[in-house]
Amino acid sequence: MNSLDLARWQFAITTVYHFIFVPITIGLGFLVAGLQTAWYRNGNLKYLRATKFFGKLFLINFAIGVVTGIVQEFQFGMNWSSYSRFVGDIFGAPLAMEGLLAFFLESTFLGLWIFGWDRLPKKIHLASIWLASFGTLLSAYFILAANAWMQHPVGYILNEIKGRAELTDIVKVLTQNTALATFSHTIAFAAFTSAAFMAGISALLIVRKKDIEMSRTTLKLGLIVTIISFIGVGVTGDINARIMTEQQPMKMAAAEALYSTTDSAPFSLFTVGTLDGSRSVFQIGLPSMLSFMSTGDFNGVVEGVNDLQAQYETQYGPGDYTPNIPLAYWSFRLMIGFGAIGLFFALLALWQMRKGGLPSGKWFKPAMLSLPFLPLLANSFGWIFTETARQPWAVFGLIRTSDGVSQVVSAGAVLFTMIAFTILYGALAVIEFGLIRRVIHLGPLDEVDYADPQLGGSDTKQLVASY
Amino acid sequence: MTFQTVWFLLIAVLWIGYFVLEGFDFGVGMLLPTVSKNEADRRAVLTTLGPVWDGNEVWLLVAGGATFAAFPEWYATLFSGFYLPLFLILVALIIRGVAFEYRSKYGKAQWRQRWDVAIVISSALPALLWGVAFANIVRGVPLEKASSGSIEYVGGFFNLLNPYALLGGVVTLSVFYTHGAVFLALKTAGSIRERANSIALKAGLVAAVAAVAFLVWTNMMLPEIDSTVLLLSVVVALLWVAGLAMNFKGREGWAFVFSAATIATFVSTLFFALYPRVMPSSLGSQFDLTITNASSTDYTLKVMTVVAVVMTPLVLLYQGWTYWVFRKRVSASQIVNPERGILDEVSHTLHL
Numbered sequence: 036m037n038s039l040d041l042a043r044w045q046f047a048i049t050t051v052y053h054f055i056f057v058p059i060t061i062g063l064g065f066l067v068a069g070l071q072t073a074w075y076r077n078g079n080l081k082y083l084r085a086t087k088f089f090g091k092l093f094l095i096n097f098a099i100g101v102v103t104g105i106v107q108e109f110q111f112g113m114n115w116s117s118y119s120r121f122v123g124d125i126f127g128a129p130l131a132m133e134g135l136l137a138f139f140l141e142s143t144f145l146g147l148w149i150f151g152w153d154r155l156p157k158k159i160h161l162a163s164i165w166l167a168s169f170g171t172l173l174s175a176y177f178i179l180a181a182n183a184w185m186q187h188p189v190g191y192i193l194n195e196i197k198g199r200a201e202l203t204d205i206v207k208v209l210t211q212n213t214a215l216a217t218f219s220h221t222i223a224f225a226a227f228t229s230a231a232f233m234a235g236i237s238a239l240l241i242v243r244k245k246d247i248e249m250s251r252t253t254l255k256l257g258l259i260v261t262i263i264s265f266i267g268v269g270v271t272g273d274i275n276a277r278i279m280t281e282q283q284p285m286k287m288a289a290a291e292a293l294y295s296t297t298d299s300a301p302f303s304l305f306t307v308g309t310l311d312g313s314r315s316v317f318q319i320g321l322p323s324m325l326s327f328m329s330t331g332d333f334n335g336v337v338e339g340v341n342d343l344q345a346q347y348e349t350q351y352g353p354g355d356y357t358p359n360i361p362l363a364y365w366s367f368r369l370m371i372g373f374g375a376i377g378l379f380f381a382l383l384a385l386w387q388m389r390k391g392g393l394p395s396g397k398w399f400k401p402a403m404l405s406l407p408f409l410p411l412l413a414n415s416f417g418w419i420f421t422e423t424a425r426q427p428w429a430v431f432g433l434i435r436t437s438d439g440v441s442q443v444v445s446a447g448a449v450l451f452t453m454i455a456f457t458i459l460y461g462a463l464a465v466i467e468f469g470l471i472r473r474v475i476h477l478g479p480l481d482e483v484d485y486a487d488p489q490l491g492g493s494d495t496k497q498l499v500a501s502y
Numbered sequence: 503m504t505f506q507t508v509w510f511l512l513i514a515v516l517w518i519g520y521f522v523l524e525g526f527d528f529g530v531g532m533l534l535p536t537v538s539k540n541e542a543d544r545r546a547v548l549t550t551l552g553p554v555w556d557g558n559e560v561w562l563l564v565a566g567g568a569t570f571a572a573f574p575e576w577y578a579t580l581f582s583g584f585y586l587p588l589f590l591i592l593v594a595l596i597i598r599g600v601a602f603e604y605r606s607k608y609g610k611a612q613w614r615q616r617w618d619v620a621i622v623i624s625s626a627l628p629a630l631l632w633g634v635a636f637a638n639i640v641r642g643v644p645l646e647k648a649s650s651g652s653i654e655y656v657g658g659f660f661n662l663l664n665p666y667a668l669l670g671g672v673v674t675l676s677v678f679y680t681h682g683a684v685f686l687a688l689k690t691a692g693s694i695r696e697r698a699n700s701i702a703l704k705a706g707l708v709a710a711v712a713a714v715a716f717l718v719w720t721n722m723m724l725p726e727i728d729s730t731v732l733l734l735s736v737v738v739a740l741l742w743v744a745g746l747a748m749n750f751k752g753r754e755g756w757a758f759v760f761s762a763a764t765i766a767t768f769v770s771t772l773f774f775a776l777y778p779r780v781m782p783s784s785l786g787s788q789f790d791l792t793i794t795n796a797s798s799t800d801y802t803l804k805v806m807t808v809v810a811v812v813m814t815p816l817v818l819l820y821q822g823w824t825y826w827v828f829r830k831r832v833s834a835s836q837i838v839n840p841e842r843g844i845l846d847e848v849s850h851t852l853h854l
Contacts, residue, residue, distance in 0.1 A: 127572070501837050
């Protein structure tokens with residue numbers, strides 16, 4: 036493997052790993068804020084126990100999300116310096132804004148929330164978790180606007196002399212439909228992910244008969260949010276599919292392994308055999324569905340891979356403009372499939388709870404144990420699809436990934452850091468998983484009371500939160 | 503003043519914020535075993551950082567992001583050129599953040615000792631390497647025009663380990679160590695406070711020798727005597743002496759103000775020595791990266807200026823407010839059951 040392949044693998048490993056923790060953090064922040072608000076308003080201590088319990092899980096998860104995020108900020112310059120030179124005038128701005136507007140907000144107010152139980156009056160303490168959560172949302176917005184620009188560059192001109200893209204309209208970059216659609220889809224998925232996480236863990240508490248009063252409430256909350264947010268995932272996914280067909284038709288064709296331009300194209304559910312287009316394969320499909328998904332019309336024309344390849348060769352010169360089709364085809368289906376299984380489990384559990392009972396049956400424990408993992412898989416495949424099916428482009432139509440890699444970094448150096456990050460990340464995953472299991476094993480606090488503190492707290496009283 | 507100069511100054515401000523704030527985080531991390539006599543002490547020491555370390559580290563992320571946005575050529579050349587030192591810093595920052603969050607979760611001695619070792623190493627390593635990196639930038643590194651037309655770093659890893667840069671590393675290491683001790687003396691009560699105070703004096707003298715040697719070297723390295731750099735170097739020394747004097751008199755608040763001001767002035771000195779270059783080349787000034795040939799367009803710089811002018815005061819306000827909220831000293835006696843972790847099997851109650 037050369038340094039390009041290695042740099043791509045490193046980006047894939049560090050980014051997919053980082054994004055395991057990100058959606059849980061974004062959604063769980065808001066869920067915990069909601070629970071604390073419920074306690075603030077009605078004083079019911081089960082909500083306080085829930086806030087403390089899920090807050091603990093939230094923070095264990097947040098720690099890894101934060102530290103792996105630093106790598107994201109640095110590796111553009113380290114492994115992709117040619118890319119950075121080319122796009123810095125545009126791509127750097129949302130990254131800097133993310134730091135200035137979002138990272139400061141979330142880190143500062145999260146610190147206040149964690150250590151502020153006996154330092155901040157009740158109301159300000161509650162406000163701090165909302166502000167921290169709002170910070171995570173802002174962060175998602177800026178980084179997704181940057182990513183959307185890679186999918187569909189707008190608001191720029193090409194400076195031939197300097198050999199780079201230059202910003203002409205920041206508003207366009209931050210408000211183009213690609214950015215808004217990606218943001219809403221990702222946030223809906225974050226809500227889905229974190230709610231499934233909450234529901235799955237609450238179910239495990241119920242199986243272990245721990246604090247049924249609290250876990251019943253959080254199970255129900257988790258399930259309802261899982262279901263509602265999945266509707267959001269579907270709606271925003273549909274919008275994304277149409278935007279993608281219009282802006283990156285090759286990506287849609289790859290997702291469907293559709294080689295020839297077709298009207299009334301079916302949506303392929305499943306394929307047996309190769310997807311290299313050399314021979315027809317056994318497929319089960321929904322008639323006309325792909326046409327509808329991509330164009331909003333059952334008879335709409337969907338362009339095929341071969342036609343697009345020919346078209347791009349005339350437009351951009353000779354080259355291979357076809358992404359890895361089996362990867363695109365399967366990751367697209369796995370994204371939807373894992374999400375749908377999660378939804379199914381959530382519906383089943385909520386159905387059993389409809390008359391005030393608790394879900395039961397042999398299916399319950401394994402299904403709920405898998406519930407937190409299903410959306411994580413769906414997220415990962417979604418990003419693997421979005422990023423690999425844009426290839427060979429780093430920024431669609433502007434710069435190829437192969438032209439973006441650092442020229443002065445040797446393959447050996449990239450390999451070394453990739454192995455080191457992988458080992459480190461693996462070890463962190465093991466530690467984090469152990470801690471989460473431990474938190475579930477202990478369950479919520481048996482008893483908790485609260486005295487509204489003065490701003491600044493006391494000099495001598497024992498600390499509620501300490502390292 | 504051009505927008506390029508504005509952003510050169512803003513990036514200097516971001517690095518000043520980062521080194522003043524995370525500087526004491528590094529120091530406290532390194533001091534953890536030295537300044538503590540028992541488990542309660544160690545937890546009190548770490549708790550002084552609890553609410554603030556993450557916010558402090560964001561200054562680095564913003565400095566990185568702002569360099570990317572304002573001077574993409576600088577960001578690209580620096581980050582790809584200083585590849586291994588930056589990688590080591592990243593690994594250290596990852597381990598350190600996780601260590602803070604996880605070390606007290608369990609009471610088991612072995613668990614905690616391992617994380618403590620991790621905290622010491624992962625605090626010392628970046629404290630050293632940031633000095634090495636900045637000294638190299640000021641000294642100039644081999645930069646050359648590549649076939650692609652961009653200016654690239656052509657030295658290897660060992661090129662970065664020259665005596666001047668290593669001395670720079672010793673300066674940041676010893677200054678942050680002292681700064682951490684001064685911070686602990688201000689933020690703790692009882693025996694930790696006394697120990698931190700006496701460590702600060704001794705470490706401060708070592709740092710003074712290293713810093714003076716480094717600043718003299720820096721001034722002599724410049725092609726001609728630059729009166730601003732010279733003046734700032736003298737101010738650095740005076741501020742540091744004032745800080746040590748305040749520490750000696752037990753005026754901990756002032757000692758901290760002076761050590762923070764020393765770091766701020768020290769970073770300013772380096773940036774003044776650079777201006778208008780951002781990365782001088784040791785192979786000839788035609789390969790220097792400057793605020794002109796490394797910068798983004800005026801449009802981008804204008805947009806970013808508006809964002810920075812609106813947001814920076816707000817950030818300073820709420821981050822400053824955090825320090826006000828957590829202004830009380832932490833004493834070891836305030837740590838509940840220091841030997842126990844919150845994930846140990848205990849009577850499971852909490853009194854808020």
